Amino acid sequence: MRLPIAVLFASLVLTALPAAAQTDLAASPYEGRAPVADQSDVARDSGLRNALAEVIERVSGPGSSANAAAIIAGAPQLVQRYAYDNGNGGLQLVASFDKTAVDRQLRAAGLPVWGISSAPAQNTDLVVSGLRGSADYARTLSALRAVPGVRRVAVLGADADHLSLAVDAEGGAARLVGALGNGPQFVRDPNAAPGTLGLRLVR
Known part of the structure; x- marks a missing residue:
């Protein structure tokens, strides 16, 4: 009815x-989440890279992260803030990235930026x-x-x-x-x- x-x-x-x-x-399109083993620096940086890969898939299209390895490697320099969330069955890192910087690097790499x-x-x-x-x-x-x-x-x-x-x-x-x-x-x-x-x- x-x-x-x-x-x-x-x-x-x-x-x-x-x-x-x-x-x-x-959440902002430029916020990503990634599971992490702990809150060590090594786990944090790995989580930031995975979270940025999620953001790139969202703002540049499915499969785009495969062509953005150099951008993803620089995730610690692009993050604006991050925190840890212990819900949803395990520890996750939640990170927000600099929209202007991410968009600029995607365009420089020849990748699309939705809405631009x-x-x-x-x-x-x-x-x-x-x-x-x-x-x-x-x-x-x-x-x-x-x-x-x-x-x-x-x-x-x-x-x-x-x-x-x-x-x-x-x-x-x-x-x-x-x-x-x-x-x-x-x-x-x-x-x-x-x-x-x-x-x-x-x-």
Whole structure:
């Protein structure tokens, strides 16, 4: 059954949120996470390199980290801040990197930077499942709008725990999968209808 009230709320919820709340709903595209064995300098530097590789995959496209070895090696010089998180089943390093410096090095290496020098925008039909309420609607929309290269997110409908969206993004579905489809907020939904990109909200 269609839920027009849910659709209306989903389309308006972000404009009703204060800016600080919107920022808290989704990590920066330039923030990466990596498991580490301990908090030693060796483990930290390895974790920073892995976290930066995750960021590069997100902002430059799937597979791009394979061509960015020199950039990844310099992760300790590009990090702005880092911390440790002992949740989610093990110790993880969470690092935020300098956007300007990362973008500059990617462009110098001839790699795309979504929203700056990348592919034309493509429209993608996206269905996000596993939503339980208004907070999940806000979380989903905010995460999509935080992805570099996403130009427009339009709510098409809501049905039970599914939210149907039309997303204009550079690189289309491949861009969205690379940025969001491998956790920690979303994973690919194997039950999505043919021709539709499906993501499931992770809890």
